[in-house]
Amino acid sequence: MKPLEGVRVLDLSRVLAGPWATQLLADLGAEVIKVEKPGAGDDTRHWGPPWHQHGDERVAAYFLAANRGKRSVEIDFATEEGAALVRRMAADTDVVVENFKVGGLRKFGLDANTLRAAHPRLIYASITGFGQDGPYAARAGYDYIIQAMGGLMSLTGLPDGEPGGGPVRTGVAVADLFTGMYTASTILAALYRREQTGEGATIDMALFDAQLAMLANQASNALVSGNDPGRQGAGHPNIVPYQPFSASDQTIIIAVGNDRQFARLAAIVGHPEWAEDPVYATNAARVGARETLVPAIAKVIATKTAAEWLEQLEAAGIPAGPINTISQALADPQAIHRGTRIGGAGGVLGEVPMVGGPIRIDGQRSDAPLPPPALGEHGDLLRKWLSEDDLQALRAKGIVG
Numbered sequence: 001m002k003p004l005e006g007v008r009v010l011d012l013s014r015v016l017a018g019p020w021a022t023q024l025l026a027d028l029g030a031e032v033i034k035v036e037k038p039g040a041g042d043d044t045r046h047w048g049p050p051w052h053q054h055g056d057e058r059v060a061a062y063f064l065a066a067n068r069g070k071r072s073v074e075i076d077f078a079t080e081e082g083a084a085l086v087r088r089m090a091a092d093t094d095v096v097v098e099n100f101k102v103g104g105l106r107k108f109g110l111d112a113n114t115l116r117a118a119h120p121r122l123i124y125a126s127i128t129g130f131g132q133d134g135p136y137a138a139r140a141g142y143d144y145i146i147q148a149m150g151g152l153m154s155l156t157g158l159p160d161g162e163p164g165g166g167p168v169r170t171g172v173a174v175a176d177l178f179t180g181m182y183t184a185s186t187i188l189a190a191l192y193r194r195e196q197t198g199e200g201a202t203i204d205m206a207l208f209d210a211q212l213a214m215l216a217n218q219a220s221n222a223l224v225s226g227n228d229p230g231r232q233g234a235g236h237p238n239i240v241p242y243q244p245f246s247a248s249d250q251t252i253i254i255a256v257g258n259d260r261q262f263a264r265l266a267a268i269v270g271h272p273e274w275a276e277d278p279v280y281a282t283n284a285a286r287v288g289a290r291e292t293l294v295p296a297i298a299k300v301i302a303t304k305t306a307a308e309w310l311e312q313l314e315a316a317g318i319p320a321g322p323i324n325t326i327s328q329a330l331a332d333p334q335a336i337h338r339g340t341r342i343g344g345a346g347g348v349l350g351e352v353p354m355v356g357g358p359i360r361i362d363g364q365r366s367d368a369p370l371p372p373p374a375l376g377e378h379g380d381l382l383r384k385w386l387s388e389d390d391l392q393a394l395r396a397k398g399i400v401g
Contacts (some may be wrong), residue, residue, distance in 0.1 A: 002029025007191035020180030054350035069368020071378035086142025131206035150211030213328025344371025376401035
């Protein structure tokens with residue numbers, strides 16, 4: 001039995017932050033019903049190429065990444081009949097997740113105040129760019145903008161003045177993903193509290209808030225020092241050496257986490273005296289001597305192949321590894337052993353290649369068994385809330401798919 005079996009989630013969200021949260025809940029055993037606009041669905045269904053094609057069904061790979069384990073129904077809740085149906089479903093639901101603009105669902109009677117007034121046990125999670133209040137509350141929130149405004153891009157990329165220098169966004173939408181994870185965690189806490197009190201919750205999650213929270217040590221560095229951390233490329237602001245080095249055939253990462261590891265690295269690269277030199281012996285000293293130490297290490301690393309260095313570094317207990325492509329990472333023996341790549345089958349979309357979740361409980365994987373759904377694939381679920389005549393009437397009007 002998975003932890004969330006018996007919990008029903010009504011997913012009114014789309015794109016990434018909300019779907020990422022609900023996918024995690026599905027992996028943990030919740031029944032997730034994804035409500036999509038008839039004939040169009042989640043925007044990310046159309047964010048291709050690349051496409052996953054199965055028969056006449058085509059869906060963007062982007063959509064597949066965040067919608068495992070869900071059932072899709074098509075409901076136009078911009079109509080009164082569609083909104084009434086969603087309200088009926090919400091009355092029979094534990095959790096509602098949405099990511100419309102602030103107040104965007106109020107006119108349909110699908111906002112937190114309306115639904116929770118009727119059903120106090122309901123847990124209602126709203127995800128927006130900037131939160132339900134404040135001077136930016138009405139703004140739309142996009143991951144790229146949040147990475148810029150939230151300080152992350154000021155840390156990512158090469159320093160100004162170097163070739164290619166300047167702020168860079170991360171390769172995945174981390175503000176969306178972190179917000180989804182924070183949302184799922186908060187929902188779990190609210191479910192636990194409801195068991196104690198019987199009361200649901202109204203959850204207000206913002207991409208901007210999540211982005212600031214996930215700055216972690218870099219935000220702390222700024223608060224403690226009074227200075228904004230700069231961009232260091234692939235280096236680390238607080239630890240040296242902790243960055244890429246180019247071997248004779250490939251770039252590798254060497255991540256020295258303490259002075260004992262540095263002493264072993266110094267011996268391997270032929271400079272054991274560095275471990276006793278006050279200029280390099282402690283991490284604080286090495287951070288100050290970055291400009292001389294890193295080039296000296298790089299000069300030695302360039303003399304041998306990556307394989308030679310990785311063998312020596314592993315034997316010495318120094319964290320190191322190659323910079324893999326995604327395909328190489330998924331084909332790594334460790335990834336294969338852990339079953340990272342999974343295939344979902346049994347749905348309209350056929351066999352869907354996916355990267356599974358990282359959760360293991362009691363030695364068992366926790367991936368949802370359902371593959372991502374085709375648009376409206378599970379429309380027959382609506383018979384739980386509609387008579388056959390009403391269902392067919394709404395289908396004839398195009399209000400449900």
